Amino acid sequence: MSGMDKAGDRSGVSEVADKPDELDEAIRDFRLGVHGWSEAALSRPRTVVASAPRRIWRLALGWTLGCALVVGGVSGGLYEQHQRRETARVVAAKAAEQQRLAAQERARQEEEELLAKVDRDVSREVPSAMEPLARLMAEDESQ
Amino acid sequence: MARAEEIAAEEFSAVVTEHRTQIFRFLLSSTRDVDLSETLTQECFMKAQRNWASFRGESSAMTWLMRIAINLQKDHWRNRRLQFWRQTQAYAVNLDAASEWLPSGERSAEQQLLAKERVRQVGQAVEGLSERQRTVFLLRYVEEMELREIAQATGLNEGTVKAHLSRALAKVREKLGGKR
Numbered sequence: 001m002s003g004m005d006k007a008g009d010r011s012g013v014s015e016v017a018d019k020p021d022e023l024d025e026a027i028r029d030f031r032l033g034v035h036g037w038s039e040a041a042l043s044r045p046r047t048v049v050a051s052a053p054r055r056i057w058r059l060a061l062g063w064t065l066g067c068a069l070v071v072g073g074v075s076g077g078l079y080e081q082h083q084r085r086e087t088a089r090v091v092a093a094k095a096a097e098q099q100r101l102a103a104q105e106r107a108r109q110e111e112e113e114l115l116a117k118v119d120r121d122v123s124r125e126v127p128s129a130m131e132p133l134a135r136l137m138a139e140d141e142s143q
Numbered sequence: 144m145a146r147a148e149e150i151a152a153e154e155f156s157a158v159v160t161e162h163r164t165q166i167f168r169f170l171l172s173s174t175r176d177v178d179l180s181e182t183l184t185q186e187c188f189m190k191a192q193r194n195w196a197s198f199r200g201e202s203s204a205m206t207w208l209m210r211i212a213i214n215l216q217k218d219h220w221r222n223r224r225l226q227f228w229r230q231t232q233a234y235a236v237n238l239d240a241a242s243e244w245l246p247s248g249e250r251s252a253e254q255q256l257l258a259k260e261r262v263r264q265v266g267q268a269v270e271g272l273s274e275r276q277r278t279v280f281l282l283r284y285v286e287e288m289e290l291r292e293i294a295q296a297t298g299l300n301e302g303t304v305k306a307h308l309s310r311a312l313a314k315v316r317e318k319l320g321g322k323r
Binding site for chain 1: 164167168171172177180240241242243244245246258261262264265266269284285287312315316319
């Protein structure tokens with residue numbers, strides 16, 4: 001009541017003076033209501049203890065999930081990269097092995113060809129062990 | 144030097160004791176959220192303490208604190224637009240909750256019911272006001288501040304404060320069923 005009286009008494013506040021009584025009363029009651037609400041809210045039992053751990057847990061959970069996502073993403077990426085490198089390494093090793101085998105085969109063939117050529121050349125230059133005998137036999141036959 | 148700081152701390156402590164209730168009440172009626180109002184009240188006094196040395200007393204401590212509170216509240220709403228605003232929505236109540244706290248006084252049961260209904264209507268009307276109109280209305284009619292003080296606290300000139308107040312009052316009157 002005193003609040004409205006105080007407001008109403010103030011000079012130069014024409015918007016208050018012009019109001020009908022009902023508006024005066026309504027605003028005064030509104031003020032009293034807000035004051036009562038505020039006092040009750042200030043003197044209420046505090047719930048800080050109950051709400052703080054929940055917030056902390058929520059924060060911790062958020063951070064944990066966030067970290068797990070980041071770690072998962074990074075390790076997934078690293079694993080993928082490692083797999084790619086490993087595959088490339090295996091493919092390269094296979095190709096090198098094939099090349100090595102092919103080179104071995106080629107060397108073996110070349111060696112065989114060389115030996116065959118040597119055999120052929122030797123057989124042409126050196127008379128066969130049976131050649132004199134054969135010639136003697138041929139001579140005998142002619143006689 | 145240490146003695147001066149001690150005196151300043153004592154002065155500030157007295158200011159907190161004297162004005163805490165009013166700052167909290169203004170923030171409560173503006174935000175309609177008890178927890179948020181407590182947080183903003185604390186922030187207001189923390190900010191005031193940090194700047195206490197630079198307070199020159201050009202306006203009253205109350206007006207200065209109210210200005211900080213108004214800015215904090217504005218910042219809150221501005222930031223909230225960028226964030227998820229479910230939390231405040233979840234905890235905010237309608238301003239007509241004030242009717243629940245209306246003292247019965249010497250009224251009859253019928254008069255009390257009528258008064259509660261009127262308070263509810265005023266609360267609804269105040270909620271429907273623009274931010275600036277609401278601030279001016281609450282400072283004038285709930286905190287009972289002078290127009291000059293409201294002008295200092297809001298950073299508006301007195302003429303603008305009067306204009307906002309007049310529009311706010313017209314809307315409240317309209318809600319109560321009166322003519323403009």
